[in-house]
Amino acid sequence: MPTFLDLLYDEAPRADYDDLVASLVAAGADPEATRRECDVALRLRDLVARQRSREAELSALYQTAHDLTALRDVDAVLEAIVRRARQLLKADMTYLSLNDVDDGTGEGASYMKVTDGALTAEFEQLRLPLGTGLLGLVAQTGAPYFTADYQTDARFEHRRYIDAAVDGERIRAILGVPLLVEGRVIGALLATHRTVRPFPPEEVSLLTSFAAHAAVALENARLFAELDAAARRIGEQAAAVDRAAEAHDRLTALVLRGSPLDEVVEVLGQVLGHAVGVRDREGRRLAGPEPILVAEEVPVVAGSERLGCLVVLGDPDGDAHGQVLDPAERRILERGAVVVALVLLFARSEEAAEARLGGALIADLLRDPQDRAEVGRLRARAARHGVDLDGGCVVAVARLDGVEAEVAARAAVRAARASGGLVGVHDGQVVLVARADDGPVAVGEALARSVATTGGTATVGIAAGPPDALGSGLSAAYAEAARCAEVLVVLGRTGEVSDPAGLGVARLVLGGGGPEALTDFVEDVLGPVLAWDETRGSALCRTVEAWFAAGGSPSGAATRLHVHPNTVAQRLARVDELLGRGWREPARALDVQLALRVVALRGVAPGDVPSAHI
Template structure:
């Protein structure tokens, strides 16, 4: 049995050393250098895939924990169990040595431990910190996240002896803390610690923030339930209100069950919108961060006001915002947030009665679920973009010299390289490089092509033969994203080799456009006119193509009809564009000259007499005569 292949190692989740051993064995066996080099290339690809698999599994574990936490929120009567699960899962997912959650006591001006997981000492579980003291007290007071690589050595925080003693007893070094916020008020903090010095990457901060949001939802639900229970002891009017409120809580629990089910079965934004519109008896529209519509459920109404202020308020408070718009019923705006990042906006329209408090919490919970769905979708899309970007780089740079393999890789990504293609290279302004590459990749994917960033330029390769149309479509997408671009385009034959050969020509078109100051234009080599000959490679083929592009319709007409339009056009330019002089030179009547010029205009199109165009025509006529001396041009 031979040595394992890289695919076998990937399937077995082998260590990196196992991949290196395959190459080392080939070197020890003195295989040909070409085969060893091929194995090295395969090892690089396999290791990239292995790293991507590891990141994907980690992301799936994070989402699974968040989904399980969201499911636990249905047990709104057992807050301690929910908070314990949140602290436990946060510790597991962040691989922390200990996690704990504190609640603020405003009367005493302190924050006290409510739940811990991984604590070593009983003293730490009973710790109370004055607001502003230590890292926990600072988070609980300011409502801002804080982290430190080594708490004992960090002089940013106000240290107290009894706190430092408790921290030393737990052997705590690195700490990350995020606030618990309810209705814009800080009620406590959620913290994760390590007993070694280390840093906290942004992904861990965002993840702990999401857990803190779940904890705040659980606490808020418990408070609502406790208010309902207390109201049961009141008079008949209070009992009526309790029944209504209890019904609203049941509706909220039902909505949460359905939203949890959407998460667990991998539903999308449209599924979330459908659940909320049905439960809340309204119409709902979900927008992305740039206010592009993502999903609609129910008979949505176009809100006739700018939502910017409402979205800003919803982002700051974490709560839904009600808009008072005459003639539009009741409109509510909620922001879908992941930490401080704004991922989308929910707009709910209720034509009749306004939402109660519990129903508004359901809208906000729906916004939280929407944020989770969008985060997962973005993670998947980014992974796909990386794979497609690597394929585009291999295609254009020629690193992968196996055409069949490139075609197969493209086919697996939904791209077609078997048909004639258009290669478009764009210089983009007004968008950062990453955003421009994203827009190009999405646009190309919709056309069964490839797109992204290559060597600092935005490139798309899509099936088709109308190069100008492809360039203009790309330009429109960049413009729609808030940028502008100049685009060089070339039509290539089918297959990776033809595409790779067309890329430098498209890049040359772009460079020529920028050199000529023609920013914002789209052009193929033919559209460059005389500049193509002056700035490009002017061989016989390029000369003939230039002649055909400039005066080809006139040459074809003369050949079919036996007319003398080319001779007339030459005489017209020679005479300084004077009809009488042209007629005299050709020995024909001026009316005949006018008729021929009219025919030339219909063949060449409007603007043929413009100075820049006429220069191209005169050069083409001269080259046509010279080429006839060396051989036929058509």
């Protein structure tokens, strides 16, 4: 016959204990003593069962703690917590919520974070205002609550949509415990049954332990996130320091090499990964691509003087406004602005020196040196300036308004470099002596544009120089260009560019000159017509004279010439082709009539003698 110890060892059911008591009493054992032994054995059995349950709980808690050290994904840890809590408590569903104090409603809410065993998607998206329902009460007070039958429990504030969600899950019994971090409630952990039943203290204690682990997981996740963010910031700062150091080294090397502004801007754009440009004080482009669509800019200053600005170019197809650089990149841009300021100051110093030396050389050239040795010395000085004026030159003289001559000359240095010439100040005017590759007018316009960058205005007279500007004859070209600029000012044509031919009759009235000036004037005004008459024996000049004499009437001119009106019309059309239709306008008509009168005063009828003999 087995003993009570045998039953304990075999984990026998309760009925076996009762059967053994009956067998022992029937065999003559003391009934009272036998029942006491049975009660002791049953208490031992319950104790062993509770111990085993406790061991299972501790094992689950240990495994959860192990997961916390092995997992960085907080969602995965929380899912493991609610899943194990459901298994140990043999609950139908477990879920975890987090508090959102600043949810915009002013009362705060707790929302579902993780669920296990839910039947409806609506429940997984439930948000409960703090203080409502059992979950909201736990999340608000930080105390555990449980109920054997939620729907009939009047202790909790019921709301229709909450009760509807509970009904949808067929929930009856609910146990909720708070998630606490340093005494602060951050959410709640709940276990539910779909039958009415109480919750013994050991289940409350077990769920509370799981809630503590969940709180640790959330806090660890926050700390890990902060550590990761700090590591990223440190990495970004280190990268920014390295990038700034690289930018500093590259920009410093450019300054030491005396690199031009375009190269500095190109390197700065490579370092920043954005297109970069430089504008002057008036917003004109100094370097970088065109057109400039500014997204960000920093000033370029030297002391208290603003030289311009360094700009980052935006996407032409996108929004040009708003910051495109991070703080580290903006510091690089600011450092680049300092380098740009240095480059601009160096360039200004070079241009000032070049204009000063150019002015001295121009002054010596204008003395028309005849001595071969002196010409050789001037040629050597010009070579040091990189000047090549062999094969003809142009002299441009600028009368200035709104700008000092030294400032204007410095601004014109680039135009002089581009034309392989010299620029400087002479007698208070800016003088440019350059090659005539692009034509005299182009040289004068380049000088005027350069002066305009300073905010001033240049009225420029131009004249053709001698074949060898380093020899004699340059002073005569200078005098002619200076007179031309003076006449433009007297005529009120400030800001224009012109050679003597562009002055028309005003050249004769205001500009002085002798017979050669008259000959040049006639050639400039009537040259193509005179040449046509000379080569073809025609009478275009006589027809033009008759047309003027008839008050601009073709028929009247035909009567004077004894020809058909159609002949006059054909001749005038030819003159239009040779001189342009503008010759009939009042200003040019005066020049044409005066040229015809000069021809007549010299004793030769227009059209009878070649223009070369006038």
